[in-house]
Amino acid sequence: MVLLGVNIDHVATVREARKTNEPDPVWAATLAELGGADGITLHLREDRRHIQERDLRVMLQTVAAPVNLELACDQEVVDIAVECRPQQATLVPERREEVTTEGGLDVxxxxxxxxxxxxxxxxxxxxxxxxxxxxxxxIEAAIGSGAEAIELHTGAYAEASGSPQGDQRLAELAQAAAGITSAGLLLHAGHGLTYRNVQPVAALPAMRELNIGHSIISRAIMVGLQQAVRDMKRLIREAAR
Known part of the structure; x- marks a missing residue:
């Protein structure tokens, strides 16, 4: 079964635009759970542009689903993760000028x-x-890093999906996925995945977890978060059969 981790960073982005207390990403996490999310993903950035330490701490006390904390290899944030002990931590690159994470970690x-x-x-x-x-x-360096899972950055595939380059990008993901699973690591994927392009990635052999945020939160504005999560879960379930 392919698990769906729902990234709730964009809920915090809306809150921080007004520096107020709503919408609360913790509430969003609860609604995502009710919609069938298998996990909740959030990114505690060094500059705290959206998710705050309070969000992480309250979420760990309230949500039932496993929490996946994205973070840079910055010692301050690593120390927070060590103290709070989310079920999973995903090490990602960070650049202050980027809107969202661009590219994979330079392992x-x-x-x-x-x-x-x-x-x-x-x-x-x-x-x-x-x-x-x-x-x-x-991929080779990541396999030798001591990590237990590798999340493939699917941004290039997402940008090319629907074009002649889409199949090539998917083949690159499939080759990388085969190397990860043959080495005994868990296979995850995410970035830029939408309701239109998620199924080929979900169908990759041994895919374990997809982390998706922007597309789900965007649909939630129109149909509500629970329904948006249900819709994505259905597509993933169909592809993984």
Whole structure:
């Protein structure tokens, strides 16, 4: 079964636009659970542009679904994760000027720091995933990092879906996925996945978890969050049969 992690960062983005207390991402997480989410994903950025420490702490006390915390290899944020101990931590790159995470983690160039952060989190009992482009060198480094899962960055596939390059990007994901699973790591994927392009990724052999945010939150504005999650779950379930 392919699990769906619903990313609620964009709910916090709306709240922080007015620096008020609504909409509350913790409420959104509860509604996502009611809609069938298998997990809740949130990104505690160094600049705290959307999710705040309070959100993480309250969410861990209130939601029943596993929490997947996205974070950079920044020691301050790693320390928070070690203290709070979410069920999973996904190490991602961060650039202050980006709107959202762009590209995968450079495991090759920062292997020592990635290994250090991974070990700190694992020592705290947190499962570690690395958010990586489907690049052979990066996949090889990620496999050797000590992480238990690798989340494939699907942005290039999402941008190309519906074009002649879409099949090539999907083939790159499939090749990377095969290397990850043959090494015994859990296979995750995310970024740019929508109701229109999710099924080929969900159908990849041994796919374990998809993390999706923007598309679900966008649909939720029109149909409500519970229904938006149900719709995505249905597509994933159909593709994974």
């Amino acid at each position: 090759v160039g920062g292997l020592d720091r990635v290994r250090e952060a991974t070990q700190q989190l694992k020592d705290a009992g947190v499962r570690v995933s690395l958010f990586v482009d489907p690049d052979p060198a990066q």
